[in-house]
Structure formats: C-alpha cells, structure tokens
Amino acid sequence: MIGYGYWGRNHVRILAGLPGLHVTVIENRPDALREAQQRYPMVAGASSLDEVAHVLDAVVIATPPHAHGPVGLQALRAGLHALVEKPLATSVRDAAALVDAANDTGLTLMVGHTFEYNAAVQKLKQTISSGELGRVLYIDTARLNLGRYQGDCNVIWDLAPHDISIASYLLGEFPRKVSVWAQRNVGRHHADVAYLRLDFGEGSAPAFIHVSWLDPNKVRRITVVGDRKMAVCNDLSDTERLRIYDVGVATPELCGSGAIDAANVAYRTGDITSRRVDFVEPLLVQDSHFIDCVRTGRRPDTPGESGLAVVRVLAATDEACRSGGTALVERTDEGEIATAEVAL
Ligand SMILES: NC(=O)c1ccc[n+]([C@@H]2O[C@H](COP(=O)([O-])OP(=O)(O)OC[C@H]3O[C@@H](n4cnc5c(N)ncnc54)[C@H](O)[C@@H]3O)[C@@H](O)[C@H]2O)c1
Incomplete structure (x- = not known):
C-alpha cells in the first residue's frame, strides 16, 4: 500500500x-x-518503494495524483502488479x-x-439495460461537499473521474466531446466548482456533471432520465440508494408553429419505488477484485485502458477550460497537465 x-x-x-x-x-x-x-501491528512498513519492491507482488497506489504516473511506472518496472x-x-502521456x-x-x-x-x-446499469427506463435522454450527476480542497489538481481532476467513469459505464462508451464551465473561488490556481457536459457517440444521451468543493451540502447523486421512467441513485442514503420514478411527460401535440402547446402537456405521475441494494463496501469489492485479478490473471473490470480513457476526457476539460468552449477528447493526446488555469 x-x-x-x-x-x-x-x-x-x-x-x-x-x-x-x-x-x-x-x-x-x-x-x-x-x-x-x-x-x-501485523503490517510491515517502509518509507519508499525502493526499500521493499523486491519482496512485493503488487501495489495499491493512493498517493496524490501527480505521483500516480511516476510511482506506478516504478512499480510496473519492478515487476509489480498495480x-x-x-x-x-x-x-495523457503518463497514463x-x-x-x-x-x-x-x-x-x-x-x-x-x-x-x-x-x-x-451496478443495479442502475441493469435497470437501464433491461429497458425499464426506456431510451435514456440524459444523465445528471452531482458530487458536492465543503472540501476537500486538493493541492495538486482542480475539482474536475479530483472528483469528476468518478462521474466520467459512471456515465461511461452506464452508457457503455466513453465521451467524445466535453464542454466546461468552471470557477475558482478560493486560492490562486484551481477551479473549485465546475459543470461539465459530456457528449457521447451519435444518438447517445449526454451527461451533465456538477462537481464542487464549495457547497453547503454533501451530495452524491446520479439521475438518469429516460423517456419511460427515471432513476435516482443516492449514494448517501442508508435505505434508498436507488429509486425508480414511474413519471414522465406524454408526447405533447405540436402547435402549427412547431412549438409545444404547453396547456396540453400531460404529466404522468406513477409510483416511486425503492430497489433493494445490499450494502457491500465498494472499496472492498474493488480491492478484492484486484487481488483476484492478480492471482488469476483475469483482466480487471476497470483496466488501465479505462483509466487512460478517463484521463483523456480530463485533459479535454483542461483544453475546454482554456478555450472557454468545447474540446474533442481525441484531440487531447498530448494533454499535459491537470492544473491549467481556468478561463474566467
Ligand atoms: N476512490 C475514491 O473514492 C477516492 C476517494 C478519495 C481519494 N481518492 C484518491 O486517493 C489518492 C490519495 O488521496 P488522499 O486524499 O488520501 O491524499 P493524501 O494527501 O491524504 O494522502 C496521500 C499520502 O501519500 C503519501 N505519499 C505521497 N507520495 C508518496 C510516495 N512516493 N511514497 C509513499 N508515500 C507517498 C503522502 O505522504 C500522503 O500521506 C488520490 O489519488 C485521490 O484522488 C480516491
């Protein structure tokens, strides 16, 4: 470790x-x-990887992000799974x-x-795949709290990897285009609140991501709006972590001008049901899976390639921040650094 x-x-x-x-x-x-x-008391200790690499099989790296690349490379070159x-x-280059x-x-x-x-x-993904929500129209995520400010990256690189990976997992593909609105409120270098829009392939729903270190409420929420039903995953709830809303808007008639006749919009408000989700600590599942992959040679569900794909999206957010516009993910292969100044 x-x-x-x-x-x-x-x-x-x-x-x-x-x-x-x-x-x-x-x-x-x-x-x-x-x-x-x-x-x-049963764990051994060392102050650097050099001292003990020869007696290890694998490492878990939870240093600040800027050290992931060099420490990860050192571990792999020493023959250690990571x-x-x-x-x-x-x-992108380090990843x-x-x-x-x-x-x-x-x-x-x-x-x-x-x-x-x-x-x-995982249950939310099964619900989408089963067709219960209908066609996914959009995904909205919120990952907010007061803190924890990070020294070496902005709020996007700190928190949005989760939401980019969640949206990609739910939709079965990685984003191709990103737009960003970000603001720095505290300190000199890093944005602490950001809104991202991720666009996926043709015909796929977009995802809107709100991340913040400067919010009065702790929020961990994923909303999936489908054309039949909607789902909300609240990771902070003890008992109702996934709710399915049987609600929607009936396709309204268009007026002669092509606009919607608002008076005739029909709202469907059916049952709100809570799905049973047995709690197992995700970190336990993740780390056990890693150990299993090391022992069996199985390919991880979140391999290095997924990490690289998410880093490409993060690098594109830097480009979008700099330009104040939209960035194509594929054009950021040479993306360099996580802490670009935000265009305010
Ligand atoms: N998966 C999640 O839900 C989740 C949650 C929080 C943080 N994280 C990630 O975990 C990582 C660590 O975050 P944190 O908040 O614990 O940071 P932290 O700064 O609290 O801890 C990092 C530790 O690494 C040590 N360290 C740095 N370089 C080292 C090296 N070369 N060798 C040995 N020790 C070294 C530091 O002394 C420090 O104690 C980050 O990448 C962060 O994004 C993931």
Whole structure:
C-alpha cells in the first residue's frame, strides 16, 4: 500500500482484513507510517518503494495524483502488479506510459474507478439495460461537499473521474466531446466548482456533471432520465440508494408553429419505488477484485485502458477550460497537465 493518507487508510483497513495477504505500508511521512503500524501491528512498513519492491507482488497506489504516473511506472518496472487510484495519472502521456508498461510486461494494471464496484450503480446499469427506463435522454450527476480542497489538481481532476467513469459505464462508451464551465473561488490556481457536459457517440444521451468543493451540502447523486421512467441513485442514503420514478411527460401535440402547446402537456405521475441494494463496501469489492485479478490473471473490470480513457476526457476539460468552449477528447493526446488555469 503506497500512501497512508485520507484514502490510503481505507485501503489498508480493507487489505489488512483480506485473507492470504501480507501488507506493507509504504509512506514517506514518518508520523503517518508510525500511525499505520500502531493501528495494524501485523503490517510491515517502509518509507519508499525502493526499500521493499523486491519482496512485493503488487501495489495499491493512493498517493496524490501527480505521483500516480511516476510511482506506478516504478512499480510496473519492478515487476509489480498495480492498482492505481483515480485519476490514473495527471497527463495523457503518463497514463499511456502506465498502460504500455503493463501491456509490455503482462502485469495487471487496474484503476480505482470505485463507483463501478458500487452495488447501487451496478443495479442502475441493469435497470437501464433491461429497458425499464426506456431510451435514456440524459444523465445528471452531482458530487458536492465543503472540501476537500486538493493541492495538486482542480475539482474536475479530483472528483469528476468518478462521474466520467459512471456515465461511461452506464452508457457503455466513453465521451467524445466535453464542454466546461468552471470557477475558482478560493486560492490562486484551481477551479473549485465546475459543470461539465459530456457528449457521447451519435444518438447517445449526454451527461451533465456538477462537481464542487464549495457547497453547503454533501451530495452524491446520479439521475438518469429516460423517456419511460427515471432513476435516482443516492449514494448517501442508508435505505434508498436507488429509486425508480414511474413519471414522465406524454408526447405533447405540436402547435402549427412547431412549438409545444404547453396547456396540453400531460404529466404522468406513477409510483416511486425503492430497489433493494445490499450494502457491500465498494472499496472492498474493488480491492478484492484486484487481488483476484492478480492471482488469476483475469483482466480487471476497470483496466488501465479505462483509466487512460478517463484521463483523456480530463485533459479535454483542461483544453475546454482554456478555450472557454468545447474540446474533442481525441484531440487531447498530448494533454499535459491537470492544473491549467481556468478561463474566467
Ligand atoms: N476512490 C475514491 O473514492 C477516492 C476517494 C478519495 C481519494 N481518492 C484518491 O486517493 C489518492 C490519495 O488521496 P488522499 O486524499 O488520501 O491524499 P493524501 O494527501 O491524504 O494522502 C496521500 C499520502 O501519500 C503519501 N505519499 C505521497 N507520495 C508518496 C510516495 N512516493 N511514497 C509513499 N508515500 C507517498 C503522502 O505522504 C500522503 O500521506 C488520490 O489519488 C485521490 O484522488 C480516491
């Protein structure tokens, strides 16, 4: 386990409880390393990967994003399988280098797109695939809270990897075009609130993503609006994490001018039902899947290529921020850095 910070300690809690693993925490802050070893006396400790790479089989990397590329490459070159937290890297070049290194060596490279291991999100995908919602018209996501401000990337690179991966997972393809509205309110360099529009292939629904470090409410919500029913996934609810709304608008007659006659719009308001979703911690599912992939050679459900695809979208958001317009995802192969100044 590389990095015992806010998120790394959750991985350690999980890894320390999985059978058949010997866990080593690699952390370059001595106080954090000491804390890890006091809490988990059975784990080994080291201050750098160099010291212990020769006795390891695999690493989970939960350092700040800018270190994912170099540390991931170091691990793969040392012959270690790697699960890298999102975003896979902070540039397309670094992410592609990780994917190439894994492919060259045959090692497992997996990215921590945790929400694809979330039972409510998986059930939402099944609901869409079953046709129950009808044709998906659009997806809307909100990932808001007061904080946590990150030093080395903007709110898009910090939070939107989840929503980009969720929307891509639900629609079965990656975005081709992004538009961004972003604003910096605190500090000097990074946008802390952003709205993204993701456009997918021809005929596919768009996704609208709202991410914020500057909001009074903690919100983790995915809304899927279909032409038959609508669904809301609320990851913060204990008991109703996926609701299906049997509501909609009946196709209204068009007036002579081609406009809608608002007086004749008919609204259908049927039952709102809550789907049963058994709670299993998504991080446990994700990390167990990684260990399984390492042991069996199975390809991860979120392989390095998915991490690279999401980084391409993130790099396109930088381009869209700079231009104040829209960016094509495929044109951002040379995307360089995650913290572009936002065009205000
Ligand atoms: N999947 C999720 O839901 C989720 C949630 C939160 C954070 N994250 C991701 O987890 C990663 C870590 O985030 P965080 O909030 O825990 O950051 P953090 O700053 O709290 O912790 C990072 C830790 O890594 C250590 N570190 C940095 N470089 C190192 C190196 N080369 N070797 C050893 N230790 C090193 C730091 O000392 C620090 O303790 C980020 O990529 C973040 O995006 C994912």
